[in-house]
Amino acid sequence: xxxxxxxxxxxxxxxxxxxxxxxxxxxxxxxxxxxxxxxxxxxxxxxxxxxxxxxxxxxxxxxxxxxxxxxxxxxxxxxxxxxxxxxxxxxxxxxxxxxxxxxxxxxxxxxxxxxxxxxxxxxxxxxxxxxxxxxxxxxxxxxxxxxxxxxxxxxxxxxxxxxxxxxxxxxxxxxxxxxxxxxxxxxxxxxxxxxxxxxxxxxxxxxxxxxxxxxxxxxxxxxxxxxxxxxxxxxxxxxxxxxxx
Numbered sequence: 515x516x517x518x519x520x521x522x523x524x525x526x527x528x529x530x531x532x533x534x535x536x537x538x539x540x541x542x543x544x545x546x547x548x549x550x551x552x553x554x555x556x557x558x559x560x561x562x563x564x565x566x567x568x569x570x571x572x573x574x575x576x577x578x579x580x581x582x583x584x585x586x587x588x589x590x591x592x593x594x595x596x597x598x599x600x601x602x603x604x605x606x607x608x609x610x611x612x613x614x615x616x617x618x619x620x621x622x623x624x625x626x627x628x629x630x631x632x633x634x635x636x637x638x639x640x641x642x643x644x645x646x647x648x649x650x651x652x653x654x655x656x657x658x659x660x661x662x663x664x665x666x667x668x669x670x671x672x673x674x675x676x677x678x679x680x681x682x683x684x685x686x687x688x689x690x691x692x693x694x695x696x697x698x699x700x701x702x703x704x705x706x707x708x709x710x711x712x713x714x715x716x717x718x719x720x721x722x723x724x725x726x727x728x729x730x731x732x733x734x735x736x737x738x739x740x741x742x743x744x745x746x747x748x749x750x751x752x753x754x755x756x757x758x759x
Contacts, residue, residue, distance in 0.1 A: 700756025723758030
């Protein structure tokens with residue numbers, strides 16, 4: 515198994531991609547902790563999917579923007595698992611709005627969840643990884659932040675920030691044996707892409723070599739590999755999985 519014996523924290527564990535990340539990481543041998551914002555029933559389902567693979571599961575209702583809650587959550591995970599080997603910054607949000615209609619509050623919300631959230635969670639987890647002298651961090655980006663596409667400007671800007679966050683963090687943390695990468699999905703068939711207008715989906719498919727949207731489990735499979743020891747020579751990379759654009 516790719517992640518046999520590893521201890522992982524995955525943010526946004528009840529979303530379309532988050533659920534698959536939790537399930538596949540557990541299938542590959544990791545004990546998995548995750549946070550969620552409001553969907554208790556979905557969180558219970560994710561716990562069951564982790565435990566179905568014989569792995570330990572921990573679920574926490576906490577916002578990635580609540581630094582005190584994140585600190586408390588991280589402490590409880592460390593107490594239960596004794597260490598945190600993997601962090602996946604998956605929690606995120608978007609809005610489908612044209613630029614002239616974006617309000618300052620809309621801009622601030624997307625920057626907070628998609629950029630400040632990973633900062634808060636990573637800062638808390640990294641302190642423990644530095645003591646361990648090991649760890650793997652995987653950020654979830656988007657092609658919205660790397661390609662010239664007709665996507666919400668505030669979302670694209672936030673996801674572009676994740677690329678820079680990944681590169682700079684990888685350089686700083688290399689001295690502690692910590693790897694940092696990001697996975698950059700194209701359009702998926704669920705999750706944040708669910709609100710994309712049909713004409714935009716057709717346009718995407720017209721240029722996508724695979725001729726289809728991606729599936730969350732395909733991204734999760736790549737994520738599991740990138741977080742494994744088999745990917746030990748992959749660092750500071752923003753790895754695209756978009757079907758070929």
